[in-house]
Amino acid sequence: MRPHAPKLSFMANQLDSIFSALSDPTRRAVVEALTKGPATVGDLHAAHDIALPTFMRHLGVLERSGLVQSEKKGRVRVVHIEAAPLAVIEDWLTRHKAMWEARLDRLEQLATQLEASGDPPPPEKGTDT
Amino acid sequence: MRPHAPKLSFMANQLDSIFSALSDPTRRAVVEALTKGPATVGDLHAAHDIALPTFMRHLGVLERSGLVQSEKKGRVRVVHIEAAPLAVIEDWLTRHKAMWEARLDRLEQLATQLEASGDPPPPEKGTDT
DNA sequence: GATTCACTTAGCACATCAGCTAAGTGTCTT
DNA sequence: AAGACACTTAGCTGATGTGCTAAGTGAATC
Numbered sequence: 001m002r003p004h005a006p007k008l009s010f011m012a013n014q015l016d017s018i019f020s021a022l023s024d025p026t027r028r029a030v031v032e033a034l035t036k037g038p039a040t041v042g043d044l045h046a047a048h049d050i051a052l053p054t055f056m057r058h059l060g061v062l063e064r065s066g067l068v069q070s071e072k073k074g075r076v077r078v079v080h081i082e083a084a085p086l087a088v089i090e091d092w093l094t095r096h097k098a099m100w101e102a103r104l105d106r107l108e109q110l111a112t113q114l115e116a117s118g119d120p121p122p123p124e125k126g127t128d129t
Numbered sequence: 130m131r132p133h134a135p136k137l138s139f140m141a142n143q144l145d146s147i148f149s150a151l152s153d154p155t156r157r158a159v160v161e162a163l164t165k166g167p168a169t170v171g172d173l174h175a176a177h178d179i180a181l182p183t184f185m186r187h188l189g190v191l192e193r194s195g196l197v198q199s200e201k202k203g204r205v206r207v208v209h210i211e212a213a214p215l216a217v218i219e220d221w222l223t224r225h226k227a228m229w230e231a232r233l234d235r236l237e238q239l240a241t242q243l244e245a246s247g248d249p250p251p252p253e254k255g256t257d258t
Numbered sequence: 259g260a261t262t263c264a265c266t267t268a269g270c271a272c273a274t275c276a277g278c279t280a281a282g283t284g285t286c287t288t
Numbered sequence: 289a290a291g292a293c294a295c296t297t298a299g300c301t302g303a304t305g306t307g308c309t310a311a312g313t314g315a316a317t318c
Binding site for chain 1: 212
């Protein structure tokens with residue numbers, strides 16, 4: 001395993017479970033529904049044509065990933081969204097978009113310079129990871 | 130199935146495969162490596178302690194999701210990132226963050242009003258999906 | 259032309275996932 | 289107290305995914 005700070009490894013595991021949780025359309029629909037506010041399991045399930053125990057398994061995946069939290073109130077379980085895990089993905093995207101765009105900026109600058117001089121651009125060197 | 134515009138269904142399927150592709154640490158590491166620039170399969174594989182055919186299968190998943198593209202140049206295959214699928218996730222996050230934050234804003238406004246008046250807040254009503 | 263390199267293809271074993279039904283449990287209503 | 293409601297638990301089946309080894313193929317090098 002590549003050496004990491006412990007925090008980085010924890011975050012990588014979070015990314016595993018968050019991306020995995022969101023890779024299923026049923027679970028993504030649940031997250032989308034919950035952006036409008038908390039809901040009971042029954043309300044959430046009503047929008048899906050699968051058996052209730054199956055649906056509950058999907059909620060379990062969302063809860064283990066941290067995307068939602070639930071609490072039992074009498075005989076109903078109320079579910080609400082947790083913003084922090086979405087921020088983990090957003091952070092990952094932002095960091096990599098910045099790297100990607102920084103590289104595009106350098107390519108654009110190089111292309112602009114070479115257009116002015118009329119020379120063909122040299123090959124872009126690959127970098128080790 | 131809930132009625133969608135065809136474009137929306139296509140995007141939902143894209144979200145399935147993109148989130149799924151990124152749920153695996155090996156594949157995410159490949160995407161991260163490629164933000165620094167194109168690389169050959171051999172270079173990418175060198176950073177991973179799995180068999181080459183297994184690694185190639187991961188690249189296949191990334192390519193089918195659209196996150197990367199590759200082309201054969203002589204006997205080496207060069208892989209590069211495609212930004213568009215990351216934008217699909219970013220768009221999804223942005224749309225849902227906006228909804229979530231709009232709802233938080235309303236709650237904050239309500240809390241501020243009620244702090245001024247000294248009354249307890251009424252329960253927040255759940256909404257149908 | 260032979261050899262090496264860089265994949266590519268085939269197929270196996272095992273684990274996990276997503277669907278289901280049936281039965282059970284605790285809470286609320288009658 | 290009985291019945292209904294809202295989950296909860298258990299276990300099954302089929303599909304999918306991730307790891308592997310072995311063998312094959314085409315391009316570059318010797």
